[in-house]
Amino acid sequence: xxxxxxxxxxxxxxxxxxxxxxxxxxxxxxxxxxxxxxxxxxxxxxxxxxxxxxxxxxxxxxxxxxxxxxxxxxxxxxxxxxxxxxxxxxxxxxxxxxxxxxxxxxxxxxxxxxxxxxxxxxxxxxxxxxxxxxxxxxxxxxxxxxxxxxxxxxxxxxxxxxxxxxxxxxxxxxxxxxxxxxxxxxxxxxxxxxxxxxxxxxxxxxxxxxxxxxxxxxxxxxxxxxxxxxxxxxxxxxxxxxxxxxxxxxxxxxxxxxxxxxxxxxxxxxxxxxxxxxxxxxxxxxxxxxxxxxxxxxxxxx
Numbered sequence: 001x002x003x004x005x006x007x008x009x010x011x012x013x014x015x016x017x018x019x020x021x022x023x024x025x026x027x028x029x030x031x032x033x034x035x036x037x038x039x040x041x042x043x044x045x046x047x048x049x050x051x052x053x054x055x056x057x058x059x060x061x062x063x064x065x066x067x068x069x070x071x072x073x074x075x076x077x078x079x080x081x082x083x084x085x086x087x088x089x090x091x092x093x094x095x096x097x098x099x100x101x102x103x104x105x106x107x108x109x110x111x112x113x114x115x116x117x118x119x120x121x122x123x124x125x126x127x128x129x130x131x132x133x134x135x136x137x138x139x140x141x142x143x144x145x146x147x148x149x150x151x152x153x154x155x156x157x158x159x160x161x162x163x164x165x166x167x168x169x170x171x172x173x174x175x176x177x178x179x180x181x182x183x184x185x186x187x188x189x190x191x192x193x194x195x196x197x198x199x200x201x202x203x204x205x206x207x208x209x210x211x212x213x214x215x216x217x218x219x220x221x222x223x224x225x226x227x228x229x230x231x232x233x234x235x236x237x238x239x240x241x242x243x244x245x246x247x248x249x250x251x252x253x254x255x256x257x258x259x260x261x262x263x264x265x266x267x268x269x270x271x272x273x274x275x276x277x278x279x280x281x282x283x284x285x286x287x288x289x290x291x292x293x294x295x296x297x298x299x300x301x302x
């Protein structure tokens with residue numbers, strides 16, 4: 001999209017989504033890194049796989065997607081992560097996330113320290129912090145970032161893999177926080193804060209945690225962006241939904257891409273909604289571009 005290529009890291013879980021139609025490589029970091037790479041930046045997944053057949057297959061799939069595998073750790077003691085996914089009639093996924101898998105044991109290494117020092121942005125979530133060791137590793141990664149690096153916290157209130165303390169600690173380290181319209185009131189209740197409207201709650205979080213941006217996604221109804229100066233709402237794009245797996249990660253990737261280039265709230269909103277809608281119109285989280293490239297593909301979303 002632009003000539004300046006940034007290094008943008010997706011940090012956390014890497015796993016196989018076991019969908020009704022078959023398995024697909026998933027986890028927010030890989031999905032995020034893939035769309036980041038399509039947008040023209042250097043998308044880098046950082047995670048951990050088992051030394052098993054599913055781990056070897058995941059590495060092959062990452063390479064097929066054009067993503068680097070240098071920062072994928074291997075684990076001889078724990079299996080590659082899997083998630084059982086059911087998709088309802090509206091295309092909305094329900095997840096059963098298996099525990100004590102390889103990505104629960106991320107290690108802080110000199111290689112990851114070097115990556116952190118080179119990163120222009122990193123996206124991490126609450127799901128990958130379900131283990132104490134991962135919370136320590138992720139915090140070390142974030143603290144090794146350059147002062148001007150952008151730190152994106154993608155809230156994932158899945159199953160019981162979160163707490164008010166972990167969410168609050170993560171938001172204190174973040175530049176940008178993204179969550180959906182169902183998670184926002186739950187987050188406010190966890191923080192014992194009043195929730196009246198999405199606009200007021202988003203701006204309350206901006207002020208309380210000194211954030212540069214809060215994003216509230218609204219599914220097919222678009223999104224709300226809030227910063228210290230105000231809010232911008234986008235109604236979203238109407239597409240025929242194949243499934244929504246990975247659509248939120250695509251949204252985040254486009255949001256970060258535009259934020260790194262100083263875009264307005266309105267431009268960030270448009271690009272993020274357009275990219276998320278395109279992925280929702282395709283099967284799976286890592287769809288292939290149509291002939292003609294990204295701009296032509298996204299231009300068909302209206």
